[in-house]
Amino acid sequence: REFGIQIGNMVTIHSYTNDQRILDMAHKDLRRARAAACNIIPTSTGAAQAVAKVIPELKGKFSGYSLRVPTPTVSVVDFSGILEKQTDTETLLGKLKEAAEGYLKGVLEYNDKALVSMDFKGNPASSILESSYTTVQDGRMVKAVAWYDNEWGYSN
Numbered sequence: 001r002e003f004g005i006q007i008g009n010m011v012t013i014h015s016y017t018n019d020q021r022i023l024d025m026a027h028k029d030l031r032r033a034r035a036a037a038c039n040i041i042p043t044s045t046g047a048a049q050a051v052a053k054v055i056p057e058l059k060g061k062f063s064g065y066s067l068r069v070p071t072p073t074v075s076v077v078d079f080s081g082i083l084e085k086q087t088d089t090e091t092l093l094g095k096l097k098e099a100a101e102g103y104l105k106g107v108l109e110y111n112d113k114a115l116v117s118m119d120f121k122g123n124p125a126s127s128i129l130e131s132s133y134t135t136v137q138d139g140r141m142v143k144a145v146a147w148y149d150n151e152w153g154y155s156n
Contacts, residue, residue, distance in 0.1 A: 002085075002087075002095050003083040003084060003085045003087050003092070003095075003142075004083060004084030004085055005058060005061065005062075005081050005082070005083060005084065006061065006081070006082040006083065006084050006140075007061045007062075007081060007082050008058070008061065008062050008063075008079060008080065008081030008082070009062070009063050009064055009079070009080050009081065010047065010048060010051075010062070010063075010064035010077050010078065010079045010080075011064060011065060011066070011067060011077070011078045012045055012047055012064065012065075012066045012067070012075055012076070012077045012078075013066075013067050013069055013075060013076045013077075013078065014045070014066045014067065014068050014069065014075040014150060015068070015069065015071045015072060015073050015074060015075050015150055015151075016036035016037065016041075016068045016069065016070060016071070016072075017036075017068070017150075019032065020032050020036035020041070020068060021033060021034065021035060021036060022035060022036065022037065023035050029043060029044075031043055032068070036068060036070060037070045038070065039068075039070070040067055040068070040069050040070075041067065041068040041069075042065060042066070042067055042068075043065065043066050043067075043068055044065060044066065045064055045065055045066035047064055047066075047077075048062050048063050048064035048065075071117060073118075073121055073149060073150060073151045073152075074117040074118060074120045074121050074147060074148070074149050074150065075117075075147070075148055075149075075150045076117065076130070076145060076146065076147050076148075077127070077144075077145065077146050077148070078143070078144075078145050079142070079143070079144045079145070079146070080141070080142070080143050081141075081142050082140050082141060082142075083136075083139075083140045083141075083142055084140075085140075086139040086140060087136055087139065087140075088136050088139070089134070089135045089136045091136075092134070092136050092142065093131055093134060096108070096110060096129055096131075096134070097110045097131075100129065106124070106125065107125060107126045107127070108125060108126065108127050108128075108129060109123070109125040109127070109128040109129065110128075110129050110131060111128050111129060111130055111131060111147070112131045112132065114132075115147075117147065120147045120148070120149055121149055121152070122149060122152055123147075123148075123149050123152070124152065125148070126148060127146040127147070127148050128146055128147040128148065129144065129145075129146050130145040130146060130147060133145040
């Protein structure tokens with residue numbers, strides 16, 4: 001909101017799901033036909049299109065894909081983008097923390113602890129910002145990382 005997004009790309013490092021295979025076998029997506037618990041599997045995601053539905057001004061400015069990984073739950077998004085307005089890491093993190101404690105409370109959480117994926121299992125927030133890996137370079141290039149429980153957070 002505050003800085004605007006000119007263009008962005010996301011990679012969701014996503015726990016494998018029940019439409020994937022335990023062993024290599026038939027699937028309409030050849031990559032998802034491979035054993036989920038033994039591979040990192042690049043595949044499509046509907047998340048990038050969903051962003052444009054929620055934030056219409058990002059339509060055509062946002063893309064992404066998924067890497068399915070052999071973990072049972074909790075996923076993480078790695079976002080890179082170009083902002084419309086200049087800022088720095090400290091200011092961006094301050095605004096995101098303010099949002100997490102204010103108008104996005106319960107939707108966005110702010111994390112500054114050294115945690116790993118399973119520490120977020122059962123967390124009802126839609127997204128938990130990983131502040132230690134969220135940065136701004138040259139005033140407009142932003143990298144943001146956020147966790148979410150793909151089996152729980154979206155339903156709250």
